[in-house]
Amino acid sequence: MTASFKKIAIVAGLSLATGLVSGPAIAQQDTVRADIVASCMAELSMPEAGCGCIADKANEELGPELSAYLAKVLSDPAGAAADAQSGVVSADQVKQLGEFMTSAPQACSAAQ
Secondary structure, eight states: OOHHHHHHHHHHHHHHHHTSSOHHHHHHHHHHHHHHHHHHHHHHOOOHHHHHHHHHHHHHHHHHHHHHHHHHHHHOHHHHHHHHHHTSSOHHHHHHHHHHHHHHHHHHGGGO
């Protein structure tokens, strides 16, 4: 087990033990991850490993809310654009997501 994986396991365990992350929240994160991977593979023509890397980085770097929006951007671009125009997500969040999608695919290309 690598040191990074041990740290993640400890944080995840503490979060579960203290109630910071509930079962439904974990299930939702799993669903969002699966949605990002499936949409990434279809829309970006990346292999599953690369898309899994992007999904994991999204959860780590963007957090659950913006990761869910990324899943929508990849699966329903028109709906995501409407959300951005109506203020469901802020301009700063859209910018953050754009920067993420500029860097994450390159960073995850080695996972392909």
